[in-house]
Amino acid sequence: MAAPSSKNSYEAIKNDIVNRRFKPIYLFMGDESYFIDELTELLSETVLTESEKDFNMQIFYGVDSDVNEIISSARRFPMMAEYQLIIIKEAQNLDKFELLEVYANNPMPTTILVISYKHGTVDKRKAIIKKIDKVGVVFESKKLYDNQIPGFITTYLKTRDIGIDGKSAQMLSDFVGNDISKLIPQLQKLEVSLPPESTHRRITAEMIERNVGISKDYNNFELVKAVAKKDIASASRIVDYFSKNPKENPIMATVAVLFNYFSNLLECFWLPKKDEVSVMAALNIRSSFFARDYMDGIRNYNATKVMNIISELRTVDAASKGIDNISATHGELLKVLIYKIMH
Structure with missing residues (x-):
């Protein structure tokens, strides 16, 4: 979730807004809409009181707004309030978006302009990004890993x-x-x-x-734990449950979780030190609770075996989508997969 300037993390921006340390321009952009919406809503709730919003808050939508009208509105003074708040939603659809650079060259100190740019980013090499980052905030909302x-x-x-x-x-x-x-x-x-x-x-x-409908005993978390420990009996029970309840436990989700685990585990084998602290640092894990499965995996597998497992996971993923698979059910594919992993 890093922005062009390291100061512009989600938590730092949120803290500044809550403490009313506002910037004249905010550009929130990226593929993860949640953080964009959260920060936009926080500004909407914080900058103005409810009575001030009637005359000092404007919302534009990119698809049917004129950039010159937005700039003209931004240059006005607030009425009986410290600030006016202008929000551009779906700014990725705003025609001639880059003309906002004209305003960014000399923004009004009494205007807070919020640009919500979703499902992508503005080219960071463009002058408008540098201008906004200099006077305001540029925040890139990335999908979490x-x-x-x-x-x-x-x-x-x-x-x-x-x-x-x-x-x-x-x-x-x-x-x-x-x-x-x-x-x-x-x-x-x-x-x-x-x-x-x-x-x-x-x-x-x-x-x-x-x-939510997730079994506390038969789920991907418990399967990974069993696989990491090479607990064949537990893994077999979970896979059998998955086979009997395929709608609630789709094989694609299970393969994705196992792929993520073994990809991370493979990284652990190249660490100079294979202790819990090193594993947590390498995999960006905050709690030792989540590192236990990797410590078990280091003890029970080797790098060559893990590379073979990753290859097998790719094969099963393709087979689950009908590639080179004529008749095997998802349950059968999963049972064979787990057998190959643990033997």
Whole structure:
């Protein structure tokens, strides 16, 4: 989530907005809409009071707005307020977007211009990026990596005074993936299910099983743990459950989780030190809880075996999509895959 300037992290920008340290121009761009929407909404809630918004807040939509009209509006003075707030939504559809550079050369100190540019980025070599970054904020909202999602879940819930254990966070991560637009509704569903009167609210694997539909005992998290430990009996039980419940446990999701695990594990074999601290640093893991599977994997596999497993995962992924596969069911493919991994 880094921006062209290191000062422009999501948390740093959020903190400045909350403390009313505003910049004249904000450009939020990137492939992850969640962080763009969050920062835009925070500015909408923070800059002006409800009574000030009537005369000092304008929202433009890129697809049907004129850039010259936006610049003209931005050059006006606020009415009975310290600031005026102008938000351009879906700015990626704004015709002649780069003309905003004219305004960025000399922005009004009493105007806060927010540019929400989704599903892509402005070429960072362009002058407009350099101009905005000099006087304001340029924030690139990137998709989180799979291994960052458990940490995001933990942080998101912590801001709502809700705890969650490592296993439960990983269960949700494996089930939803790194699509935050799908993850947030699941977290909100879990939050609503918590007793409001409780002072120590905490999400557990049992709650996830009841409200999200993920089995606390038969899921990709438990499968990876069994595979890492080479616990053949546990892995076989989980795979058998997956085979009997294919809709709730699609093979593509399982293969993706295993591919992510073994790709990270392969990286661990090249580390000068293969201790827990080194593994956590290399894989950007915050908690030792998530490093345990990799420590088990280092003990139970070698680099050559892991490379063969990754190759096999690619083959099974293709076969699950019908490539070079005439009759094998997804359950059969998964059983053979796990057998080859663990033998």
